[in-house]
Amino acid sequence: MRKPIxxxxxxxxxxxxxxxxxxxxxxxxxxxxxxLGGQVGRVAGIGLxxxxxxxxxGYQVAAGGLYHPLTGDGQDLYIYNALV
Numbered sequence: 889m890r891k892p893i894x895x896x897x898x899x900x901x902x903x904x905x906x907x908x909x910x911x912x913x914x915x916x917x918x919x920x921x922x923x924l925g926g927q928v929g930r931v932a933g934i935g936l937x938x939x940x941x942x943x944x945x946g947y948q949v950a951a952g953g954l955y956h957p958l959t960g961d962g963q964d965l966y967i968y969n970a971l972v
Contacts (some may be wrong), residue, residue, distance in 0.1 A: 899925060916940075921940065922938075922939065922940050922941075924938055927947070934953055934954075937950040
């Protein structure tokens with residue numbers, strides 16, 4: 889009984905958010921063509937991102953790192969990435 893209610897509630901929420909964006913007078917990337925962001929967390933690690941929109945085309949550059957002090961074999965582990 890709970891699964892159909894959850895599915896219906898999720899569907900209504902998605903519909904409300906999508907319709908709000910579809911009928912918006914001005915989209916967020918038109919008002920803010922550039923954005924700088926960052927994240928810090930256990931799963932995501934530490935990183936920065938930059939977005940730039942030119943009309944309906946845009947790009948994002950992201951870079952970050954993840955550090956685990958001790959892994960299973962006793963070695964330190966540092967993982968990094970850069971996305972374009």
